[in-house]
Amino acid sequence: MECVFLQAKARQKGPRGSRTRVQEMEKRLDGLLTLLADKEATEARATWPKSAYSAPSLSTVEKTSLNFADSFLPPPLLSDFGRPSPLSPFFGFPFPMVDGINDIISKGVVHFGHVERCVRYFRAETCDFPFVIVPEDSSVDFLRRHRPVLLLAILCMATRSDAQLQRQLEREIRDTLSRKVMFNCEKSLDLIQAILVYVTWSHMYCDPERQQLYQLSQMATTMAIDLELHKPAMVSSFANISHDKLEEWRTLLGCYYVTSTLCHSLRKPVLLRYDNYIAQCSQLLFQIKQAESDCHLHFYIQLQRIVEEASQTFNLESTYVVPEVDAIRIGILTCGFEHKMTQLRMSIPAEIWSNASLRLAFYHAKIYTNEVGLHSTHIIGADMLSDITLTTRSWYQSSERSETLIQCLQATKEYLDQFLALSPEAIAHITTPEFLHLIYAVLVLGSLATTTQSPRLDAASIRSLADFESYISALSRKSQQTIATPNIGRGTHEHMRNLHHLWQQSKPWYAQSITGNGALARTIGSFPDLSFMDILSTIVQRCSSSPMLCDGSPVRCE
Structure with a gap:
């Protein structure tokens, strides 16, 4: 204040006042302000908490x-x-x-x-x-x-x-x-x-x-249960719903979707399952539409619900053992899931269907509901049974299983076609569930092309329809194109390099599998290995080898 007063007093001298005196006053003012700022900065630094991160020099x-x-x-x-x-x-x-x-x-x-x-x-x-x-x-x-x-x-x-x-x-x-x-x-x-x-x-x-995907997702779900977010809340009218309540509903649905997605991808037990309250929260958010994305949320939940039902129906969560039911019943169940997918697709508005992430989630669900066709056991002595007995009892021999295998193959190719249609920039922004879904689709395609056995389908024809080599080459080119795309982030580049290397290593695996070398065709008994957890160590091993890609950059797994 004293500096401001002196400066104002000097200016009041009018034309007779010396310009030099005004400049001297301004210099004194600047000097005092600088000293004051230095003093405050020194005191502030003394009170900063100790941290592993120091202030930038x-x-x-x-x-x-x-x-x-x-x-x-x-x-x-x-x-x-x-x-x-x-x-x-x-x-x-x-x-x-x-x-x-x-x-x-x-x-x-x-x-x-x-x-x-x-x-x-x-x-x-x-x-x-x-x-x-x-x-x-x-x-x-x-x-x-x-x-x-x-x-x-x-x-x-x-x-x-x-x-x-x-x-x-x-x-x-x-x-x-x-x-x-x-x-x-x-x-x-x-x-x-x-x-x-x-x-x-x-x-x-x-x-x-x-x-720690599984552990962290379970931690979030457990915390939501401890906070009683899963307990039904009485809603008399839309006017009584607060912003905080809508936020709690989204968080609960997020726990369900993320946990369910990871558990089914990693073949782990599910803690939070779809129930009437989750259905109510999803439906009310869809009707209220406080946020534009609430419409997308509703259909993500509906798709994951179908995946969960298929997992429970066919016992796909942690084992690969098809329930002891006859082929006709399994065929009816798979037709029921196909009908649900068709009905859900018809209910999705065009503006929401245009979202590429939602389309990928839809085709992933179609693959999952038909995966049961890959899981079957050839009955010993089946050749001695009558055709009627085989049709009624043997899922391995049935025409329903053959149809399910074809539908699974079509859904897998539709998923990969949708993924390959994305731009490199969009691929760089996929989420962890989408990343797991992509790995899952490639595993299913590889299983269809290498280990599928059905007395009603020709293995060579299935292999030709799967066209595994072409899809792996296309994925490899796409990942390489993404790596070469500027402005997507260095961390994304490293992730895509690892993915590119995984596609590259899949080519010799496929070649050895179809030529009769079963050492690399990994199976659990007679069932294909579709668990992401089981290939995780393979990814780490391949990424840790540091080969040089065609662009000269080493593969790293950070």
């Missing part, structure tokens, strides 16, 4: 300011999924913030502007993961104070252009979850949503040898 800040597009911007989004591009300019703060909140922003790990861009980027992903919504009116300050762990998970998911920063954020969220859940025994909607987001995009930054 001046050279780091200067370098970062020259490479914002390369270091801090999330990759652009494409029109394949109908998403807007979040590539608008932003201005960040290159120094740590002092605002009373102890997080990575106040520590100076990330810029405030980068956080805002990541939140906008996450909002653009809503249609592909409609279970956690960040409304437009939810500011970064609100998220920092009320959803801090979710915000950290969003930053980890959206920071794809800087692999080193993403790894820091991934370590931070794991440490945060360990501290809050294991040591402090905390339970909150924030933690559940953070785990859901972390798991949904975990394949982009996790180490396959340390993957």
